[in-house]
Amino acid sequence: MTAHDTLVDLPAAGAEPLAALVGADLQVPLVTGGTARYVNLDHGASAPALQAxxxxxxxxxxxxxxxxxxxxxxxxxxxxxxxxxxxxxxxxxxxxxxxxxxxxxxxxxxxxxxxxxxxxxxxxxxxxxxxxxxxxxxxxxxxxxxxxxxxxxxxxxxxxxxxxxxxxxxxxxxxxxxxxxxxxxxxxxxxxxxxxxxxxxxxxxxxxxxxxxxxxxxxxxxxxxxxxxxxxxxxxxxxxxxxxxxxxxxxxxxxxxxxxxxxxxxxxxxxxxxxxxxxxxxxxxxxxxxxxxxxAIPAEVQEAHERDLRGRLAAGLTALPGVRLLTLWDGEVDAVGLVTFTVDGFPAELVAQYLSAEHGIGVRDGRFCAHPLLDRLHDGRTAVRASLGLGSARGDVDRLVAAVRALVESGPAWTYSDEHLPVPDPRPLPLGLV
Known part of the structure; x- marks a missing residue:
């Protein structure tokens, strides 16, 4: 496979992934039973490998x-x-x-x-x-x-x-x-x-x-x-x-x-x-x-793809009651495909575990190895970060927004410990990897 083979003919910016990634079709177990296609919104921590x-x-x-x-x-x-x-x-x-x-x-x-x-x-x-x-x-x-x-x-x-x-x-x-x-x-x-x-x-x-x-x-x-x-x-x-x-x-x-x-x-x-x-x-x-x-991906194509997804994500989250986005200079500068947010009434650790356990969505929670900045933006408390990448699409953004909406409106469907871990956690780990 060459670098050019990673390109996808997009009907519109953000509608489909820009590149083929290893694990793009990964199915993960849910605590509520069954599986779901994993939505990786944690590219800011570690991105999956390109197929190329x-x-x-x-x-x-x-x-x-x-x-x-x-x-x-x-x-x-x-x-x-x-x-x-x-x-x-x-x-x-x-x-x-x-x-x-x-x-x-x-x-x-x-x-x-x-x-x-x-x-x-x-x-x-x-x-x-x-x-x-x-x-x-x-x-x-x-x-x-x-x-x-x-x-x-x-x-x-x-x-x-x-x-x-x-x-x-x-x-x-x-x-x-x-x-x-x-x-x-x-x-x-x-x-x-x-x-x-x-x-x-x-x-x-x-x-x-x-x-x-x-x-x-x-x-x-x-x-x-x-x-x-x-x-x-x-x-x-x-x-x-x-x-x-x-x-x-x-x-x-x-x-x-x-x-x-x-x-x-x-x-x-x-x-x-x-x-x-x-x-x-x-x-x-x-x-x-x-x-x-x-x-091999035109810079303007990648930027348009990301702006579409980030804008969709930011708009969807800010429309939810009690959800706040963290920014340095709100609306003043361009940004890459990354949004950090908080949900009133729910610790960031619980939000992240809930998204994974009940919806098969991977995000990051914590202070992101940037403690002084979190001191400034959120009184040193933890937050949730969703980060997009070449493999992201509008459907991934919509799944996250819908999951956060369900949390705000109805709370989690599962029980969670004081450490915000799902209890019980029936999800089996892949044999041979652990």
Whole structure:
């Protein structure tokens, strides 16, 4: 299957899935008896694999061997595939010719690596995912509270960067709580105006919107394969070479060195400098396949599909009494296909368990690894997040809205424990997987 095979001839935006996903027809048991087609509205946590990605991995696996270290033909093939994956990723995100594509585990890993390389303070907003909060704390982290408008937020960042020089401005591309997009070109220009670089957490952005690193003026971009329909354990940090070449090796081990003696080592340059040990070649191949597949879908088609679904979801939920959507700048900016909401009288954990147990719908509940933002938007309490993707369609949105309506009007049909788990839970787990 090629990337183009994933496309579907849409009668209208949002009416049908945009791509074929593994598990799209999965049937899940319900506590009330019988089964239902699983509606996956948890893409923001981990997206299922594209069929094109699974096919590429299956094609690669017979050739899998040691990368960069073997003379056998499978090793030569694996090395070529691993390095070709970097080129596919670089092309997909519009990297500059001299940028490094550093293969890591995920966006969290990428920022922990970058934190070892930043030669100064880091400024970031309070709305960030923990992956873009916690790694900077040992690097002179300076937190700026997002304003009530985008303009006020930009002004606050400018004032902080003007007050005291910083090496890096680290921002999200799209909030993993509200889905709202930040103006990356403006932020990049702002950072550069004050002598700082910019690093973007693209974990929630790259699966939904095209990103051009060079055109936007970004210095670093991080994203995860498991959110980009390639759940095989790889992510990337894409960006400028000099800081990475000057940083200590992220891991000390084979492949990261030019020469080792009993008393010392001469380290090589990036990307090998930070990829000690046997790399995740399968994950890199999968991630490249996902990039190729998404590149084959016209950007305007994906955006129209998502806007239709998100608008339908937001309108359906806000029409229900007692349901509130969480937003940073309500209606002021575009957003990816993600909606976080609360239901009066029902804890978020109960809502999520109810949707799964009685309706076969998967969502996320909690504070989404963004505790400071939930402190601001919902007094630190938990909420429910529904996140859409290439495999989503209007029928999925309508099933969620109908299920929440039934909860608001009649309450759950099943009993739930103090921990909000269904009691009893008669759903059998798949044999062989547990």
């Amino acid at each position: 990605v699974a096919g590429r991995v299956a094609e690669f696996l017979p050739h899998y061997a040691s990368v960069h270290r073997g003379a056998g033909f499978p090793s030569i093939t694996s090395t070529a595939a691993y390095e070709a994956a970097r080129r596919s990723v670089a092309a997909f995100v519009g990297a500059r010719p001299d940028d490094v594509v550093q293969v890591v585990r995920n966006a969290t890993d990428a920022f922990n690596l970058l934190a070892t390389a930043v030669p100064g303070d880091v400024v970031h907003l309070d709305l960030e995912h923990h992956a873009n909060l916690l790694p900077w704390r040992e690097r002179g982290s300076r937190v700026v509270a997002a304003g009530s408008t985008v303009a006020a937020t930009l002004s606050a960042l400018e004032a902080e960067l003007a007050r005291t020089p910083a090496a890096l401005l680290a921002v999200t591309g799209a909030s993993n709580v509200t889905g709202e997009l930040l103006p990356l070109a403006e932020l990049a220009a702002l950072a550069h105006r004050h002598g700082a670089r910019i690093a973007v957490d693209g974990a929630q952005l790259v699966p939904h919107r095209r990103v051009d690193v060079a055109a936007l003026g970004l210095d670093y971009l991080a994203f995860s394969g498991h959110k980009l329909y390639a759940p095989y354990g790889a992510g990337v940090l894409v960006g400028r070479r000099d800081w990475l070449d000057a940083a200590p090796p992220y891991l000390a081990g084979g492949g990261a060195v030019r020469r080792v003696t009993v008393g010392g080592a001469v380290w090589t340059t990036s990307p090998a400098r930070h990829e000690a040990g046997t790399p995740n070649a399968v994950g890199a191949v999968a991630l490249a396949a996902a990039c190729d597949a998404l590149a």
